[in-house]
């Protein structure tokens with residue numbers, strides 16, 4: 001399958017996902033202006049619990065990873081019903097659901113209201129938006145019309161704004177603006193019009209093909225590895241696994257043996273300026289499993305500042321999973337089983 005033939009996109013992408021991906025930097029630029037209405041009380045919490053699922057939760061992982069070195073307050077991404085016992089009055093609960101219809105997040109918001117825990121909501125509408133309106137809760141209204149996973153820019157920058165409002169900025173305004181500028185320059189390099197020979201995302205997608213792929217990141221890029229995995233699953237309908245170094249050196253590494261390993265692919269997500277001990281671990285891992293597996297690729301997070309590096313790396317993964325879906329002849333937009341589960345459990 002050639003990814004340089006415009007006809008494969010005209011036929012294989014009926015919902016025009018490529019246009020949404022190409023407009024991703026613009027989505028991020030617009031998201032820099034998102035604000036909570038009414039404004040959040042400027043009270044610094046002792047703990048932040050972000051309740052979200054799927055693409056919304058993966059955005060929260062990226063924000064938490066972006067801030068891990070400067071925030072002295074723990075950020076917990078809660079994926080499930082209700083809230084953990086740690087959600088007390090000293091905490092801030094952030095209910096994050098792009099659609100505003102995710103029952104787990106609605107249940108977390110209810111639990112926060114019942115327990116009297118400060119609550120802020122982000123959604124493009126839905127029941128969560130309605131709850132915020134009726135209870136006059138601080139609410140960030142996200143631009144609508146997208147699949148949640150494609151709204152990463154709105155979710156990431158909207159959430160970063162909420163944290164900055166409670167004195168927990170994961171980056172300066174200038175760093176966040178710089179990350180958008182970087183995305184703008186990356187967009188052309190990854191678009192369908194850029195031939196495979198010069199397009200990193202197309203090359204990675206073709207290398208992955210139909211194979212089970214493991215995405216491994218380091219301490220910071222591990223959150224992006226998880227996001228790549230979920231994008232491969234939702235966009236390309238391809239099972240993937242994600243792991244983080246150093247942890248995977250202590251367990252998962254043992255699964256990379258035997259004839260079955262030949263049918264699998266590995267992608268390392270590296271970060272410019274990563275600690276030398278992590279660089280060394282990637283090198284040793286490559287030496288040890290490289291001969292057994294069906295190929296190892298690397299993709300580097302580049303740019304100034306961690307938010308820029310993490311969002312740009314996630315953006316590459318969005319394109320990789322898109323091209324992988326197109327190459328496999330599946331529609332990158334539809335998620336029929338995911339929708340059916342929601343319908344049955346509504």
Ligand code: F6R
Nearest residue numbers: 054055056097098099102148149
């Ligand atoms: C679908 C997608 C899913 C959703 C998840 C939660 O595009 O990405 O993973 O994110 O089902 O839905 P929201 O984000 O609307 O709360």
